[in-house]
Amino acid sequence: MTPEPVIEVRNVFKSFKAVEAVKGIDFQLNKSEFAAILGPNGAGKTTLVEMIEGIQKPDKGEILLWGMSWKGNETVLRKRIGISLQETRFTDKLQVWETLKLFASFYELRTDRVQEILEKIGLEEKRKSYVVNLSGGQRQKLALGLALLNNPSILLLDEPTTGLDPNARREVWSILKDLRENEQTSMILTTHYMEEAEQLCDRIIILDHGKILRSGTLKELLDNENLSGHPFSAAAPKNLDELFISLTGRHLHE
Amino acid sequence: MNSSFHLPGGICMNRTIHLYQLWQLITAYLKEIIREPGILFWGIIFPILMSLGLGLAFTKKANVERKVAIVNFDSTGTKAVTSPFPLLTFLRQFGDVRKKADGKEESYELTLADENLGNTTFLFQVMNWPDAMVRLKRGTLNLVLVPKGRLPEYHFDPLNPDAQLTYLKLAGIFGQPPLSTENQAGLIKPLTVKGTRYIDFLIPGLIAMGVMMSSIWGISYGIIEKRSKKLLRRMVATPMKRSHLLIALMTVRSGMNFVEALLLFCFAYFAFGITITGSIPALILLFFAGNIAFAGIAVFISSNTSSTEVGNGFINAVVLPMMVLSGIFFSYHNFPEWSLPFIQLLPLTMLADGIRSLFIEGAGMVQVAMPSLILLMIGTVFFTAGLKLFKWH
Numbered sequence: 001m002t003p004e005p006v007i008e009v010r011n012v013f014k015s016f017k018a019v020e021a022v023k024g025i026d027f028q029l030n031k032s033e034f035a036a037i038l039g040p041n042g043a044g045k046t047t048l049v050e051m052i053e054g055i056q057k058p059d060k061g062e063i064l065l066w067g068m069s070w071k072g073n074e075t076v077l078r079k080r081i082g083i084s085l086q087e088t089r090f091t092d093k094l095q096v097w098e099t100l101k102l103f104a105s106f107y108e109l110r111t112d113r114v115q116e117i118l119e120k121i122g123l124e125e126k127r128k129s130y131v132v133n134l135s136g137g138q139r140q141k142l143a144l145g146l147a148l149l150n151n152p153s154i155l156l157l158d159e160p161t162t163g164l165d166p167n168a169r170r171e172v173w174s175i176l177k178d179l180r181e182n183e184q185t186s187m188i189l190t191t192h193y194m195e196e197a198e199q200l201c202d203r204i205i206i207l208d209h210g211k212i213l214r215s216g217t218l219k220e221l222l223d224n225e226n227l228s229g230h231p232f233s234a235a236a237p238k239n240l241d242e243l244f245i246s247l248t249g250r251h252l253h254e
Numbered sequence: 255m256n257s258s259f260h261l262p263g264g265i266c267m268n269r270t271i272h273l274y275q276l277w278q279l280i281t282a283y284l285k286e287i288i289r290e291p292g293i294l295f296w297g298i299i300f301p302i303l304m305s306l307g308l309g310l311a312f313t314k315k316a317n318v319e320r321k322v323a324i325v326n327f328d329s330t331g332t333k334a335v336t337s338p339f340p341l342l343t344f345l346r347q348f349g350d351v352r353k354k355a356d357g358k359e360e361s362y363e364l365t366l367a368d369e370n371l372g373n374t375t376f377l378f379q380v381m382n383w384p385d386a387m388v389r390l391k392r393g394t395l396n397l398v399l400v401p402k403g404r405l406p407e408y409h410f411d412p413l414n415p416d417a418q419l420t421y422l423k424l425a426g427i428f429g430q431p432p433l434s435t436e437n438q439a440g441l442i443k444p445l446t447v448k449g450t451r452y453i454d455f456l457i458p459g460l461i462a463m464g465v466m467m468s469s470i471w472g473i474s475y476g477i478i479e480k481r482s483k484k485l486l487r488r489m490v491a492t493p494m495k496r497s498h499l500l501i502a503l504m505t506v507r508s509g510m511n512f513v514e515a516l517l518l519f520c521f522a523y524f525a526f527g528i529t530i531t532g533s534i535p536a537l538i539l540l541f542f543a544g545n546i547a548f549a550g551i552a553v554f555i556s557s558n559t560s561s562t563e564v565g566n567g568f569i570n571a572v573v574l575p576m577m578v579l580s581g582i583f584f585s586y587h588n589f590p591e592w593s594l595p596f597i598q599l600l601p602l603t604m605l606a607d608g609i610r611s612l613f614i615e616g617a618g619m620v621q622v623a624m625p626s627l628i629l630l631m632i633g634t635v636f637f638t639a640g641l642k643l644f645k646w647h
Contacts, residue, residue: 055487055647078493085491089483093289094282105278106494130289146488 003030006154006186007052012061014047021047022058023210029154029186034176036197037190038240039207040250045190046086048207049158052188053083065154079107082152084143086159092132096123096142099131100149107150114149121145121175137168144175155179157189161196169196176200194240206244213247275495279502287472287506297514301464302521308583309453309526317373320420321395323386324378324406341401344428366423374423396420457522458613459582461515462544462606466576468514469548470569472507474556478565481556481645490646500553500641508545515541532612536619540612543629544605550633551601554640576602601632 007029014022022044029035037045050056052063054070054077062069065077090099100114118124121141126134134142140160147155160176161169177200179185191197197204198218206213206221214221221243245251287293324341360380367373379395386398390410396417398409406428410417480486490496522528530537555568579586580602589597597603604625611617 053491055491075493078491083488083491085484085488088485088488090485090488091282091286093286098282098285102278102282103489103492105275106489106492108275108493 003033005029006031006066007188008062008064008067009048009052010062010064012048012051012058012063014044014051014056014059016047021210022051024061025207025210025212027205027212027215029188031186032184033203034180034187034189034201035203035205036201037188037205037207038192038194038197038244039190040192043207044210045207046158047210049156049188049190050085053081053156054078055085079150080152081154081156082147082150083156084140084147084158084160086162088143090131090139090142093130095128095130096134097127099142100145103146104149109149117145117149120148120178122171135168137164137171140164140168140172141175144172148179151183153185155185155187155189157187159190159192161191161193169193173199194244197240204240206247208248214243272495272498276498276502279494279498280505283476283502283506284509287476287510293510297464297468297510298517301460301514301518305453305457305460305518305522306525308456309522317375319375319377320397320423321377321379321389322420322424323389323395323398324380325383325386325398325400326380341399341406376424397424399424451526453522453526454528454614455585455610456583457518457526457528458609459580459606461518462580462602462609463577463582464514464518465511465541465544465605466548466573466602468511469507469545470552470555470573472510473503473549473552474565474569475562476503477553477556478559478562481560482562487647496646504545504549504553507549508542511545512541528613530613531616532621533618536617536622537609537612539619540605540608540622540626540629543626543633544601544608546633547601547605547629547636548633550635550637550640553644554636557640557643558645560645576600579603580606582606601629604629 005028009025009027012022012025013020025044025048037048039045047056051058052065054074057070065073065081068077070077094102097114097118100117101111104110104114118127121144123138123141123145126138131139131142144157144160147157161172164172173196176187176189179187180200187201189196189200203215203217204221205215214224216224218240221240241251362378362380363375364378365373365375378399381389383398386395389395390398396410396414397420400407400409408421408424410421412418477486480489489499519528519530551572555572556565559565559568579589579597580600581587581597582602586594586597586603598607608617608622608625611621
């Protein structure tokens with residue numbers, strides 16, 4: 001079966017005043033593929049994802065979703081993608097249920113879908129809680145629930161687990177794994193946790209200083225690096241963190 | 255999987271569904287604001303307290319105490335002048351001159367009861383000339399009496415209107431005895447009819463100010479906060495109609511403004527007997543136009559910033575000049591003549607003057623049609639300009 005691209009990013013550049021955030025990126029995401037964009041803070045992950053989400057416009061290059069650019073197709077594309085932005089704070093004094101119901105109305109969905117989502121993200125007990133009283137993990141699950149409301153064909157998540165404790169992180173992962181097994185969704189998530197990329201994604205794209213350093217499956221990345229050998233490190237990289245160090249001389253978390 | 259969401263452009267927009275979306279936005283925003291306890295205080299209780307405080311302060315008949323010195327020693331402080339006692343004996347013909355018990359110094363009180371103007375109490379303090387001068391400078395008294403036989407000499411600053419009033423009152427007593435307040439009652443016709451009191455002036459102004467404050471703070475701050483929380487960009491990353499969000503904010507705000515104004519009016523009706531003498535439909539039109547004007551300005555103010563601090567500054571820069579200039583608390587006719595045409599073009603002035611004319615002067619549609627039209631235009635212009643500049647992301 002030939003891979004069917006759902007996202008195509010072609011030679012994309014983006015600058016903010018003096019900062020060049022994204023400097024010539026090309027890649028494509030195929031149907032049902034889960035990809036992680038891995039990189040340290042300031043690598044350009046958020047800028048790249050926000051351009052794919054149609055929130056930012058590239059200075060140069062083109063981004064196509066199902067072969068359509070954002071210009072002129074916004075109404076269509078908005079209905080078919082699901083997103084979770086970095087650090088969105090939802091209305092403090094709205095309940096979980098009310099927040100989901102409000103967003104469901106934007107997709108013209110009724111309350112039965114809200115109930116489904118509430119079960120999927122495991123927040124039934126918190127349905128009547130105000131958002132302000134949720135823990136960090138519960139907020140992220142709510143954000144994920146909102147992204148999943150319209151049963152999106154493409155899911156774009158910007159650091160869905162940053163700042164969460166390991167338990168909460170695993171709960172978010174299990175929701176995404178379930179999605180991967182049971183739906184046709186394609187997904188891009190950004191993260192600076194290598195474990196997250198390894199656990200969830202078919203493909204890993206390593207980003208630093210606005211450029212793609214490496215891209216491939218975990219195995220491909222490690223094998224390639226071992227074949228070519230590395231001048232800075234005596235030992236061959238055994239995991240993503242070591243790979244990142246051998247590529248950049250820095251840790252992912254720096 | 256719901257396949258209808260995967261057909262590009264295949265979903266036809268349904269009016270009912272659109273209204274459902276708008277309704278969800280309206281109820282969500284309404285819940286958001288009524289769940290904030292501060293809203294209840296600032297929107298409803300605070301204006302009532304303000305009308306109560308200012309209403310009582312400026313409407314109540316004043317009981318004035320006028321302090322007067324009676325000099326018993328001359329400027330050197332040693333040589334006694336004529337004894338003050340003949341003067342006091344004379345004053346006893348008019349009322350109860352009581353020696354005050356508490357004072358270390360010698361002082362006497364004379365109260366002229368007056369139902370129309372409020373009671374005036376003269377407090378005569380006996381002291382020497384230098385002490386009297388010190389107190390005059392400090393402003394703790396404004397008139398000095400030097401006994402000269404039956405008629406005293408008056409020493410006071412002729413430029414001080416309060417001192418002049420004290421003089422006139424005392425001169426009345428000393429100059430034309432026996433003069434009682436009963437005789438005066440027939441001569442003085444104080445104005446206490448409804449519509450001329452300060453509270454009649456104040457309440458329409460407070461209603462207008464409430465519309466401005468609630469609209470601008472409510473809508474602008476609401477938008478800026480949503481932008482700074484990145485909630486705005488999250489919402490527009492859905493198929494939500496952007497206009498629905500703004501319509502919801504404006505609708506809820508106008509509704510709340512109506513409730514706030516109604517409660518303030520009810521309070522003023524029961525506490526001060528305020529009534530609306532003009533046309534109610536005209537009032538509704540004007541109130542609606544005022545809401546549109548300030549909602550439009552609010553959208554304009556909040557169109558571009560995502561910092562609540564910067565937003566605060568913008569809001570204050572718009573709100574404070576109008577509060578001062580638009581004649582909410584005191585008539586703007588005391589400002590220089592040349593500035594009046596500008597002041598009268600301010601939306602708050604138009605709204606306050608319009609509501610006032612409907613409350614007090616019995617105005618109708620004809621009188622408020624023009625200001626309403628201008629307010630609607632102001633709202634439309636600012637809303638359109640704001641939308642052009644609006645930063646959704």
